[in-house]
Amino acid sequence: MQAMPKWADAVLIPLISILLAFFFSGLTILAIGKDPVVAIQTMVQGAFGSTNGLGYTLYYTTNFIFTGLAIAVAYHARLFNIGGEGQVMLGGLGVALVCLAIDWPHWTLALPAAMVGGAVFGAAWAFIPAYLQAKRGSHIVITTMMFNFIASAFVGYILLNYLKVPGSMSTESAGFSAGAHLPTFHEMLAPFGINFNKNAPANISFLIALLAAFGFWVLIWKTRLGYEIRSFGESESAAKYAGINPVRITVIAMMISGALCGLMAINNVMGEAERLIDNAPEGAGFIGIAVALMGRNHPIGIVLAALLFGFLYQGGAELTFWEAIPRELIIVIQGLVIMFTGALDNMVRAPLEKLFLTLRKNKKGA
Amino acid sequence: MVSTTHEGRQTPAAPIAPSTAPLAIELRGISKAFGPVQANKDICISVRKGTIHGIIGENGAGKSTLMSILYGFYKADSGTVLINGKEVQITDSQAAIAAGIGMVFQHFKLVENFSVLENVVLGAEDGGLLMPSLGKARKLLKQLSDEYELSVDPDALIEDLSVGHQQRVEILKALYRQADILILDEPTGVLTPAEADHLFRILEGLKAQGKTIILITHKLREIMNVTDSVSVMRRGEMTATVSTADTSPEQLAELMVGRKVLLEVDKTPATPGAPILEVEKLTVVDSHGVTRVKGVDLTVRAGEILGIAGVAGNGQTELLEVLGGYQTGTGVIRVNGQELDLTGKASDGQSRRARGIAHVPEDRHDEGLILNFAAWENIVFGYHHDPEYQKNAWIMDNAKIKKIAHEKMERFDTRPLNEKLEAKSFSGGNQQKIVLAREIERNPDLLLIGQPTRGVDIGAIEFIHQQIVALRDQGKAILLVSVELDEIMALSDRIAVMFDGNIMGERLPSETNEQELGMLMAGINNGADATLSEGA
Numbered sequence: 001m002q003a004m005p006k007w008a009d010a011v012l013i014p015l016i017s018i019l020l021a022f023f024f025s026g027l028t029i030l031a032i033g034k035d036p037v038v039a040i041q042t043m044v045q046g047a048f049g050s051t052n053g054l055g056y057t058l059y060y061t062t063n064f065i066f067t068g069l070a071i072a073v074a075y076h077a078r079l080f081n082i083g084g085e086g087q088v089m090l091g092g093l094g095v096a097l098v099c100l101a102i103d104w105p106h107w108t109l110a111l112p113a114a115m116v117g118g119a120v121f122g123a124a125w126a127f128i129p130a131y132l133q134a135k136r137g138s139h140i141v142i143t144t145m146m147f148n149f150i151a152s153a154f155v156g157y158i159l160l161n162y163l164k165v166p167g168s169m170s171t172e173s174a175g176f177s178a179g180a181h182l183p184t185f186h187e188m189l190a191p192f193g194i195n196f197n198k199n200a201p202a203n204i205s206f207l208i209a210l211l212a213a214f215g216f217w218v219l220i221w222k223t224r225l226g227y228e229i230r231s232f233g234e235s236e237s238a239a240k241y242a243g244i245n246p247v248r249i250t251v252i253a254m255m256i257s258g259a260l261c262g263l264m265a266i267n268n269v270m271g272e273a274e275r276l277i278d279n280a281p282e283g284a285g286f287i288g289i290a291v292a293l294m295g296r297n298h299p300i301g302i303v304l305a306a307l308l309f310g311f312l313y314q315g316g317a318e319l320t321f322w323e324a325i326p327r328e329l330i331i332v333i334q335g336l337v338i339m340f341t342g343a344l345d346n347m348v349r350a351p352l353e354k355l356f357l358t359l360r361k362n363k364k365g366a
Numbered sequence: 367m368v369s370t371t372h373e374g375r376q377t378p379a380a381p382i383a384p385s386t387a388p389l390a391i392e393l394r395g396i397s398k399a400f401g402p403v404q405a406n407k408d409i410c411i412s413v414r415k416g417t418i419h420g421i422i423g424e425n426g427a428g429k430s431t432l433m434s435i436l437y438g439f440y441k442a443d444s445g446t447v448l449i450n451g452k453e454v455q456i457t458d459s460q461a462a463i464a465a466g467i468g469m470v471f472q473h474f475k476l477v478e479n480f481s482v483l484e485n486v487v488l489g490a491e492d493g494g495l496l497m498p499s500l501g502k503a504r505k506l507l508k509q510l511s512d513e514y515e516l517s518v519d520p521d522a523l524i525e526d527l528s529v530g531h532q533q534r535v536e537i538l539k540a541l542y543r544q545a546d547i548l549i550l551d552e553p554t555g556v557l558t559p560a561e562a563d564h565l566f567r568i569l570e571g572l573k574a575q576g577k578t579i580i581l582i583t584h585k586l587r588e589i590m591n592v593t594d595s596v597s598v599m600r601r602g603e604m605t606a607t608v609s610t611a612d613t614s615p616e617q618l619a620e621l622m623v624g625r626k627v628l629l630e631v632d633k634t635p636a637t638p639g640a641p642i643l644e645v646e647k648l649t650v651v652d653s654h655g656v657t658r659v660k661g662v663d664l665t666v667r668a669g670e671i672l673g674i675a676g677v678a679g680n681g682q683t684e685l686l687e688v689l690g691g692y693q694t695g696t697g698v699i700r701v702n703g704q705e706l707d708l709t710g711k712a713s714d715g716q717s718r719r720a721r722g723i724a725h726v727p728e729d730r731h732d733e734g735l736i737l738n739f740a741a742w743e744n745i746v747f748g749y750h751h752d753p754e755y756q757k758n759a760w761i762m763d764n765a766k767i768k769k770i771a772h773e774k775m776e777r778f779d780t781r782p783l784n785e786k787l788e789a790k791s792f793s794g795g796n797q798q799k800i801v802l803a804r805e806i807e808r809n810p811d812l813l814l815i816g817q818p819t820r821g822v823d824i825g826a827i828e829f830i831h832q833q834i835v836a837l838r839d840q841g842k843a844i845l846l847v848s849v850e851l852d853e854i855m856a857l858s859d860r861i862a863v864m865f866d867g868n869i870m871g872e873r874l875p876s877e878t879n880e881q882e883l884g885m886l887m888a889g890i891n892n893g894a895d896a897t898l899s900e901g902a
Contacts, residue, residue: 223760227743227750234736240692241725241733242748243715 021340025333046318055200061310065209067288070260072297077253078233083144084285086151087122091262092269094121096276104179122262123255130254134247173276205267213299293342390415390578396445405431420589423599424823468540478525514571530561559884586615636859639668642843648697650684658684660867666843673858681867690725691718724805728816734801737790742771778803795826865889
C-alpha cells in the first residue's frame with residue numbers, strides 16, 4: 001500500500017525541498033548584508049530574462065542531462081559512479097581527436113563521428129573500474145573517484161605534449177575546423193524567424209541530450225537489458241538465482257554510463273569551446289550525481305533537475321557579476337539545493353507521508 | 367471454552383485455567399496501527415502466574431507486534447498493560463526488563479565473538495569494572511544450569527556454540543536480569559526435535575519455579591504439548607482464548623484461518639518412473655572455504671517427491687544452489703541422463719532452466735522475487751529470455767507479459783489479483799503463489815522447491831501442497847527441502863535426512879516416525895536404510 005499518491009512523491013517533495021533550500025539560501029544572502037529578493041530577481045532575470053542568458057542556461061542544462069542520465073543508468077544497477085568527471089574528460093579527448101583527425105566537410109558528418117569518439121572514450125574509461133569491481137571486488141566508488149585524478153593528469157599530459165599548438169602559451173588544442181562547427185540555437189532558430197542571441201553557447205547537442213533521455217527511458221523500462229540491469233540493482237542474489245551474470249551487467253551498465261558522460265563532450269568541447277581545453281567538464285560530472293538523485297533516476301526528473309542546476313549555474317554567475325555576491329556563496333546555494341533535495345529527502349518525506357495518511361483516514365472516517 | 371474479544375473486554379480475566387494463581391500479565395484493549403494497517407485491534411489477554419501461555423496465529427496476524435509492545439519496542443495507540451496487577455508504562459526495553467519481562471527473539475541478539483559470560487552480563491554490568499559482574503554471573507550460571515538443565519560452558523565463545531545452546535544463552539540472559547515473565551518468539555524454528563524437547567523441559571522447570579512463559583509459535587503441535595492456555599490471533603484481532611486441554615489442533619487451525627482446514631495432504635501412492643535427477647558424490651565448498659555438502663548421492667524419479675529433512679544449515683541450501691546453477695560444486699549431476707556443468711560458464715540459472723529445471727528458492731525475498739518489481743515483472747523473472755515474452759531482439763513485450771501474468775496469477779488464486787501491484791505488497795502466501803505460478807506453469811521436468819510454506823498462512827499451505835502433489839501426479843520429479851518435519855512427512859514419497867553435509871539415511875514415510883527422523887537430523891543413524899534409490 002502506497003503511503004502517498006505518486007504525484008506527491010514526484011512533484012510535491014522536490015518542490016518543498018527546493019523551496020526550503022531557497023529559504024535557507026535567502027537567509028545566507030541576508031547574513032552577508034544583501035537583499036535576497038533582489039538576488040533572486042537577478043538570478044531569474046540572468047538565467048531566463050534574455051536569449052543570451054537562456055542560451056547559457058540551456059548549455060549548462062545539456063551538460064547536466066548527459067551526466068545525470070549517466071549516473072542514473074549506473075544507479076539502476078546500484079553502482080555509484082563517482083567518476084563522471086573523468087569520463088567526461090576522456091570523452092572530450094575522444095571528441096577532440098575525431099574533430100582534429102580530418103578536415104570535416106560538414107557538421108552532419110562530424111557530429112555522429114564525434115559522438116562515437118566521445119562515447120567510446122568515456123565507456124573505455126568506465127570499463128576499467130567496472131571490470132575491477134566485477135572481477136576483483138575493488139569498490140567502484142573508490143576506483144571511479146581515483147580515476148578522475150588519473151583522467152585529469154592523463155588528458156593534461158596528452159594536451160600538453162601532443163595536442164597543444166607549438167609556441168602557444170595556453171594549454172589547449174588547436175581550434176576545430178569550420179566543418180566541425182555545430183549549429184547554435186541562433187543558427188537553428190533563424191530560419192523560423194526567431195532571433196536567438198548569437199553569442200549564447202546552446203547548440204544542437206541539447207536536442208541530442210533530449211533524445212538520450214528518451215533512449216534512457218526505452219533502455220531501462222522497455223528492453224531486456226534494462227530489465228536485467230534493474231533486477232541486478234534491486235537484488236544481486238535474486239539476479240544470480242535468475243541466471244543474470246553479475247559481471248556482465250556491472251560492466252555493461254558502467255560502460256553505458258561512461259558513454260553518456262563521454263557524449264557530453266559534444267556540447268562543451270565541440271559545441272562551445274571548439275577546441276580541447278584543460279579541465280573542460282568544470283564539475284559537470286559531479287553535478288550529475290545531484291541531478292540523478294533529485295530526478296529520482298527518471299529521465300523526466302533528470303531533465304527538470306538539469307534545468308534547475310542550469311539555472312543555478314547561469315543565475316549564479318549573473319549574481320556574482322551584478323550583485324558582488326562572491327562566487328563561493330553561489331556554491332553554498334548549490335550545496336543547499338543538493339542537501340535538501342538529496343540528502344535530506346526523508347526530512348520532508350516522513351511528515352508528508354504522515355499528513356497524507358491522516359487525510360486518508362479522516363476521509364474514510366467521514 | 368471460547369471467549370471472543372468483545373466478551374473478554376466486558377468481563378476481563380475469565381478464568382482460563384483451573385488455577386487461582388494471580389495474574390502475571392494483563393493486557394487491556396491494546397491497539398496499534400502502522401499507517402493504514404491495523405496490526406493489533408483491541409487485544410485483551412490475561413496470563414496467570416506460573417503458567418505457559420501460547421499465542422498462535424498466522425504470519426502477519428499481529429503476534430510479534432503485540433510482543434514488541436509488551437517489550438517496549440512499539441508504543442500502543444491505546445490500551446493498558448498490567449504486570450502483577452499493577453499498571454505499568456513500558457516505554458522501552460529497559461522499562462520492560464525493570465518490570466520483570468525477558469524476551470528471547472527468533473533471531474538471537476548475541477555478540478558472536480564474546481564468551482557466554484560476557485554476553486550474559488552485557489548491558490547489565492554492575493559497575494565500571496567487569497570482574498565482579500562476571501564473577502557473579504558465573505556463580506548464577508552454575509546455579510541455573512543445575513536447576514533447569516540450562517548447561518552451557520560459560521567461557522565458550524558464542525560462535526562455537528550450536529544454535530540450541532545459543533538459545534539457552536538468551537534464556538540465561540533474561541534470567542540474569544531477573545525476568546519473571548519470559549517471552550519466546552518462534553523458539554523452535556531452528557532446533558532439531560530433540561533440542562526442542564530439551565527446550566520444553568527447561569520451560570517446564572521454569573514454570574515449576576513460578577515463572578510465567580509466553581510462547582509465540584505457528585506450530586500447533588507445540589501448543590498442544592506444552593501450553594496451559596492458548597490465545598489465537600487472526601488479522602490483528604484476538605479471536606479466542608482457550609484452555610489447551612479443552613481444544614484440539616483442528617479447532618485451533620480453524621480459529622486461525624477462519625474456516626475449516628485440511629491438515630493432512632490428500633495424495634495417492636506414487637508411481638515412480640525413470641530417474642530424472644541423479645546426483646553422485648556431490649561436494650560443495652562455499653566462499654568461506656567451508657565444505658557444506660560432503661559427497662552426497664541421491665536420485666529423484668519421475669512422479670515422486672523426494673523430501674530432504676534436516677535442521678537448517680546442514681547443506682540443503684547449498685545443494686539447491688548447485689542444482690539451481692548459482693553455486694559451484696564437484697561430482698556428477700545428471701538430469702534426464704545428461705550431465706550438468708557444475709563449474710563452468712554453462713552452470714548458470716539460464717542453462718538450468720533450459721534443461722527443464724524449475725526452482726522455487728528457499729528465500730523468496732532475497733532470491734525468488736524482486737520485491738520492488740510489479741508482480742508481472744516477477745512472473746517472467748529468470749524466464750525473461752523466453753521468445754514468447756519478446757517483441758523483438760531487444761524490446762520485451764510488456765503488454766503480453768502483463769496479460770500472461772494475470773492469467774497465471776488467476777490460476778494460482780493469487781490475491782489481490784492485480785499484476786501491477788509490487789511484489790512486496792502481497793502477503794507471504796500470495797508471494798509464494800507468484801513464485802510457484804512462475805515455476806510450475808513452465809511445466810518443468812524437475813522442480814526444486816525449498817521451504818515451500820515458510821512464512822505462508824495455513825490457508826495457502828493447503829493450496830501450495832495440492833499444487834506440488836498435482837505436479838507429481840503429472841509425472842514430474844520433485845526435490846523438496848524443508849525444515850518442517852510435518853511438511854516432509856505429509857508430502858514426501860521418500861525421505862532423505864541431511865546432517866552436516868551428508869545424507870544420514872533414507873526412509874519411507876510409512877515406515878518411520880518423527881523420533882527416528884529426529885535422531886537422523888541430529889546425526890545419529892542406528893537403523894537400516896530404505897534403499898529405494900537403488901532400483902525400485
